[in-house]
Amino acid sequence: MTDESPKGTPADRDRWRKYLAAERAEAAVYRELAARRDGEEREILLALAAAEGRHEAHWLALLGGDDSGVPRADVRTRLLASLARRFGSIFVLALAQRAEGRSPYASDPDATAAMAADERIHGEVVRGLAARGRRRLAGTFRAAVFGANDGLVSNLALVLGIGATGVPASVVLFTGVAGLLAGALSMGAGEYVSVRSQRELLEASAPDPTAREALPHLDVDANELALVYRARGMEPDEAVEHAALVVARVQAAELAQSPTDALAIEADDDEAIGTGMAAAISSFCFFASGALIPVLPYLFGMSGIAAVVTATVLVGIALLATGATVGLLSGASPLKRALRQLAIGLGAAAVTYLLGLAFGTTIG
Structure with a gap:
C-alpha cells in the first residue's frame, strides 16, 4: 500500500471503472469464442483476450489496484458475452466487430495511443474472423x-x-x-x-490435372511454366523466379510424390458459392x-x-x-x-x- 492520494477526480475514477468492466467483459467474450474453436482461430481469439487483459491492467493501475465498485459492463457487452457462451457463432463476431468500432479510447486523454490503436486493429482482426464465417455462409x-x-x-x-x-x-x-x-x-x-x-465457370478456369506430367521435362532456362503464372496474375520477374523454383524442385524429385498442386499455386481460391x-x-x-x-x-x-x-x-x-x-x-x-x-x-x-x-x- 502507498500513502498517495487516489488519482483522478471522482468522475474520472467512475469512467475508469466502466472501462475496466468493459475490458473484462470483452476479454471474456473472446475467451468464450476461443473455447468453441480450434487451430489458428482459437489462437487469434486468445491473443485478443490477452490484449484486452493489458488494457484492463492499465485502468486497474490508474485505480491504484482498487477494483471495488466496478459496475457491470454495459448491456451490449453483457449480451455479447451471453451469446458467445451459448452460440459462438458468426453473429457474435459481427457484433464484436461493431463493439470494437465504438471504442472511445481515441478521444479519451487517459487512454494511451497504443490502446486506441489496439482497438482499431482489433476491429480489423475481428472483421477478418467474421469474414471467414461469412464466406462459409x-x-x-x-x-x-x-x-x-x-x-x-x-x-x-x-x-x-x-x-x-x-x-x-x-x-x-x-x-x-x-x-x-x-x-x-x-x-x-x-x-x-x-x-x-x-461453378462450371470456375471449373473451366482450374488447371488441367494432366498438365503436371510435363513439369519434369521443362527447360529450367526457357521455362514456359512462367507463362502460366503470369496468366494467373504474377508479375513477369516473379513468375520466372517462381516457375524456375518449381521446375528445379520437380526435377530434383522433391515433388515426385505429389506434384499436383504446382500449376495451381497461384490460382484463385474457389468462391464460397455453395452447391x-x-x-x-x-x-x-x-x-x-x-x-x-x-x-x-x-x-x-x-x-x-x-x-x-x-x-x-x-x-x-x-x-x-x-x-x-x-x-x-x-x-x-x-x-x-x-x-x-x-x-x-x-x-x-x-x-x-x-x-x-x-x-x-x-x-x-
Whole structure:
C-alpha cells in the first residue's frame, strides 16, 4: 500500500471503472469464442483476450489496484458475452466487430495511443474472423435471405393488389397460394442454374490435372511454366523466379510424390458459392416461408381490411427481422438495415395495393 492520494477526480475514477468492466467483459467474450474453436482461430481469439487483459491492467493501475465498485459492463457487452457462451457463432463476431468500432479510447486523454490503436486493429482482426464465417455462409445464406425477402414482398404485393380489387377472400387466398408455389419453384430453379453455372465457370478456369506430367521435362532456362503464372496474375520477374523454383524442385524429385498442386499455386481460391442443390433448396424453402406469411390471415378466415392490416403487420415484422439479420452479419447497423428493408417492402406493396384499388374502382 502507498500513502498517495487516489488519482483522478471522482468522475474520472467512475469512467475508469466502466472501462475496466468493459475490458473484462470483452476479454471474456473472446475467451468464450476461443473455447468453441480450434487451430489458428482459437489462437487469434486468445491473443485478443490477452490484449484486452493489458488494457484492463492499465485502468486497474490508474485505480491504484482498487477494483471495488466496478459496475457491470454495459448491456451490449453483457449480451455479447451471453451469446458467445451459448452460440459462438458468426453473429457474435459481427457484433464484436461493431463493439470494437465504438471504442472511445481515441478521444479519451487517459487512454494511451497504443490502446486506441489496439482497438482499431482489433476491429480489423475481428472483421477478418467474421469474414471467414461469412464466406462459409455466403452461398446458402444469400439464397435464404433473398428467398425469404422476395417471398414476403412479392406475395404481400400480390395479395394486397388482388384483394384491393374487391374480389372474394377465397380468390385472394388461392392467388396467394399460387404465387407462393410459382415463386418458390422459380426461385429454386433459378438458384440451382445460377450456382451450377458459376461453378462450371470456375471449373473451366482450374488447371488441367494432366498438365503436371510435363513439369519434369521443362527447360529450367526457357521455362514456359512462367507463362502460366503470369496468366494467373504474377508479375513477369516473379513468375520466372517462381516457375524456375518449381521446375528445379520437380526435377530434383522433391515433388515426385505429389506434384499436383504446382500449376495451381497461384490460382484463385474457389468462391464460397455453395452447391447448386443447397442453394435451390434454401431458396425454395425460404421463399415459401416468406410468401406464406401474407397468406396466413386468409388461411384463418379473415377478409377485407382486417386481413390486409394483419398481413401487412406480419410481413412488416418479418422484414424487420430479415433486415436486422443482414445488418448483423454485414457488420452494419441492424436498425438501419431493418428499417430500409421495411420501407422497400411496404413501399412495393403499397404501390400494388393502390393499383388494385384503382382497377377495382374502374371495374366496379
